[in-house]
Every structure is written in structure tokens, then in C-alpha cells.
Amino acid sequence: MIQLSQRMVALGTDRSEIREAYAFAQMRAAEVGAEKVDDFSIGNPSVPAPATVAEAVHQLVDTVDPIKLHGYTPAQGDAAVRQALAEDLNRRYGTKYPADSLYLTAGAAGALSCVLAALGCPGDEFLTFAPYFPEYKVFVESAGGTLTVVPANIEDFQIDFAAFSAALTPAVKGVLINSPNNPTGVVYSEETIRRLAETLTEKSREYGHPIWLISDEPYREIVYQTQPLPWVPSWYDNTLVCYSYSKSLSLPGQRIGYVLVPPQVQEAELVYAAVCGAGRALGYVCAPSLFQLVAAQCAGQTAELAVYRRNRDLLLDALREMGYTCAQPDGAFYLFPRTPEPDAAAFCQRARKYDLILVSGDSFGCPGHVRISYCVPTEQIQRALPKFQALAKEYGLIK
Numbered sequence: 001m002i003q004l005s006q007r008m009v010a011l012g013t014d015r016s017e018i019r020e021a022y023a024f025a026q027m028r029a030a031e032v033g034a035e036k037v038d039d040f041s042i043g044n045p046s047v048p049a050p051a052t053v054a055e056a057v058h059q060l061v062d063t064v065d066p067i068k069l070h071g072y073t074p075a076q077g078d079a080a081v082r083q084a085l086a087e088d089l090n091r092r093y094g095t096k097y098p099a100d101s102l103y104l105t106a107g108a109a110g111a112l113s114c115v116l117a118a119l120g121c122p123g124d125e126f127l128t129f130a131p132y133f134p135e136y137k138v139f140v141e142s143a144g145g146t147l148t149v150v151p152a153n154i155e156d157f158q159i160d161f162a163a164f165s166a167a168l169t170p171a172v173k174g175v176l177i178n179s180p181n182n183p184t185g186v187v188y189s190e191e192t193i194r195r196l197a198e199t200l201t202e203k204s205r206e207y208g209h210p211i212w213l214i215s216d217e218p219y220r221e222i223v224y225q226t227q228p229l230p231w232v233p234s235w236y237d238n239t240l241v242c243y244s245y246s247k248s249l250s251l252p253g254q255r256i257g258y259v260l261v262p263p264q265v266q267e268a269e270l271v272y273a274a275v276c277g278a279g280r281a282l283g284y285v286c287a288p289s290l291f292q293l294v295a296a297q298c299a300g301q302t303a304e305l306a307v308y309r310r311n312r313d314l315l316l317d318a319l320r321e322m323g324y325t326c327a328q329p330d331g332a333f334y335l336f337p338r339t340p341e342p343d344a345a346a347f348c349q350r351a352r353k354y355d356l357i358l359v360s361g362d363s364f365g366c367p368g369h370v371r372i373s374y375c376v377p378t379e380q381i382q383r384a385l386p387k388f389q390a391l392a393k394e395y396g397l398i399k
């Protein structure tokens with residue numbers, strides 16, 4: 001019998017509910033035809049990358065020496081690319097970040113892994129808020145820490161500060177937030193960020209050590225509200241930002257993003273060094289070199305995001321009309337309505353009778369809810385509405 005890490009075997013074989021639902025949808029599509037299956041399981045952007053991405057790729061392939069284009073870059077990323085990305089942030093947020101505050105990564109997942117490995121010492125506790133992106137647990141535990149989940153405030157999915165304060169003990173090393181949120185689509189208000197910053201400042205002082213705020217922002221540009229998204233590092237100094245071009249530029253397969261260690265972070269140079277060290281220890285070497293250059297050329301642009309808003313309005317209005325309860329989702333491309341029975345998995349099973357594929361909130365640490373990933377063609381939503389309606393009738397939401 002070979003000796004393997006049992007943890008890694010478990011991680012490699014336990015399929016997430018999202019993947020299972022997606023595989024089920026594919027299987028049903030093969031059996032009954034794709035046009036009969038309405039799959040809302042996965043968060044793969046449904047709009048293409050903007051044309052400027054393809055133009056940048058062509059131009060780079062045509063003009064840059066292939067040895068440089070496909071070669072290793074410095075571990076933290078090409079210096080000119082980091083300069084361009086820092087300037088883009090400075091333009092948008094009125095900041096003065098130098099190129100050396102950015103560390104380029106393989107998407108937000110790479111950024112989170114590096115930050116958690118950089119901060120986490122064995123036994124460290126990290127907090128996050130339900131519902132949360134399930135990979136957080138994997139990344140935190142891989143860094144030797146433990147993840148504690150603060151219960152959800154299911155009224156509006158802003159932070160429940162009483163529950164948060166109770167969980168914020170001296171053992172907490174960092175707090176992970178994600179706004180706009182997967183799976184709720186909720187955007188943290190300025191009031192929430194202000195109170196979060198106040199609480200962390202007060203507790204850091206009381207406990208005599210910094211409590212790091214890790215802001216996971218792959219959906220930063222996908223917002224439907226008129227008020228601007230609060231820029232978290234402007235509210236709390238010890239914030240580390242994990243960003244990705246997966247969603248804003250529809251490039252999830254190209255694996256490009258960054259960690260931002262703003263200069264006002266306590267011992268910023270040391271923290272940045274630890275992030276670089278984490279990337280080295282995890283074997284990332286450098287972020288994909290071609291797409292570093294593409295990101296620099298396309299910084300500040302987005303894919304055509306209007307379809308997501310159309311989808312959200314169509315689905316949200318219809319579901320509310322049918323009697324479903326759903327917190328206001330002003331960003332990302334997910335809805336997270338309450339299920340009409342407490343057992344969300346049972347609701348998802350019932351939905352499958354109609355070949356309507358959803359993911360239960362249990363996967364995100366929030367039972368009694370279901371995630372609907374609406375980054376799909378609008379016609380799919382139109383086609384699926386009668387299925388949601390039939391379910392609503394089954395549960396007596398509508399007569």
C-alpha cells in the first residue's frame with residue numbers, strides 16, 4: 001500500500017457539490033438534450049472577454065520576442081506590468097500604490113493561497129462570514145490554520161456585528177471578506193465596511209496584534225448599484241486585497257490576478273516578502289507571462305457586463321413575484337433565495353425533476369438557501385422561469 005497524504009487524497013476525490021451538480025447537468029444534457037436542462041450550478045462567465053483581449057494577444061504575439069513573451073518573469077510579476085496595474089488602481093481609487101505593492105498571481109485562488117500561507121502560522125484562526133466560498137476552508141487549512149465561520153445574517157447578508165464580535169477572540173489572525181459576494185450577490189454597504197474597520201481597529205489595539213483583513217474581490221467590477229463600492233484599504237490599513245481578472249475580463253482559464261499589499265499595512269515590506277515567499281513555497285514560480293502583459297494592456301476595462309444585470313433583473317423580479325424571498329443582490333452573478341423548505345438539498349433534488357440544476361446553500365455554510373448562478377444566456381432564464389414557477393406551486397408559494 002503506498003503512503004500518501006490522506007488529506008490530499010480526500011481533497012482530490014471529494015467532489016464539491018458545485019462540481020457534482022455541474023456533472024449531473026452535463027449527464028442529463030447528454031441524455032435528454034441540452035435545451036431541456038437549465039444548469040445554474042457554476043460561476044463560469046457567460047460573456048466573452050472584450051475584443052481588446054484578443055487584440056492584445058495578437059499584438060503581443062506579433063511584436064514581442066517569443067523568448068520574453070513565453071519566458072519566466074520575476075517571481076512577483078513583470079515590473080512594467082505591475083506599474084501599469086498600480087497606476088490603474090491609483091487612477092480609480094486616488095491612492096499612491098507603487099508597483100512593488102503588487103504581487104501577480106494565478107487568479108484570486110492563487111492570491112488567497114499566497115496570502116494565507118504568508119500570514120498563517122500553525123494553529124492560527126481565521127474568520128469568515130456565512131455564506132462563504134468553500135475553497136476558503138481548503139486554503140486556510142493548507143496554511144496550517146483553522147477557519148471559523150460567523151453565522152449569516154439572513155435578512156440582508158450584511159455582517160451580524162454581535163455574532164462577529166463574539167467570534168473575534170485574541171486567537172483570530174485574520175478575517176476574510178468577499179464583496180460582491182459569492183454566493184449571495186450582496187454588496188457590503190459603506191456602513192458595514194466602516195463598522196468592520198472600527199471593530200478590527202479596536203480589537204487589534206486591545207489584543208496587541210494586527211488582525212488582518214483579507215478582501216477577496218474577484219467580482220469588484222460586477223456591481224449594479226449606483227453608489228460606488230467602498231475601497232476597503234481606505235477604511236482599514238491592515239487590508240490585503242486578492243483580485244482576479246477571471247470575472248471582470250472573463251478570463252478564468254488564463255489564471256491571472258494579484259495580491260495588493262498597500263504600503264500603509266503594518267510592516268508592509270515584510271508582509272510583501274512573506275507573500276513572495278509563499279508563492280515560492282507553493283511552487284507558483286510566476287503568474288502566466290502572456291496574460292500578465294494582456295492584463296496590463298486591458299487594466300480598467302471589463303467584458304460586456306450588461307447581460308448580467310438583465311439576467312438579474314429578470315430572474316429576481318420573477319422569483320419575488322412567485323413568492324420566493326431573496327436578499328437584494330447588487331453585484332456578482334448569483335442569487336441566493338431562501339428555499340421554501342428548510343432542507344435545501346431536498347429542494348435541489350425536487351428541482352432536478354424539472355432538469356433545473358441548483359446548488360444548496362449548505363455548501364456555502366448557509367442552510368435553507370439555494371445558489372442560482374445566473375451567468376447564463378438570458379434565454380435559459382426565460383426557459384427556466386416556468387420550472388421555478390412549478391416548484392413554487394408545489395410548495396404552495398403560489399396557488
Ligand code: PLP
Pocket residue numbers: 043106107108109110133178181182216218243244245246252257
Ligand atoms: N473567490 C471567490 C469568491 C470566487 O467566487 C472565486 C471563483 O469563483 C475565486 C475566489 C477564485 O477565482 P479565480 O478564478 O480568480 O481563482
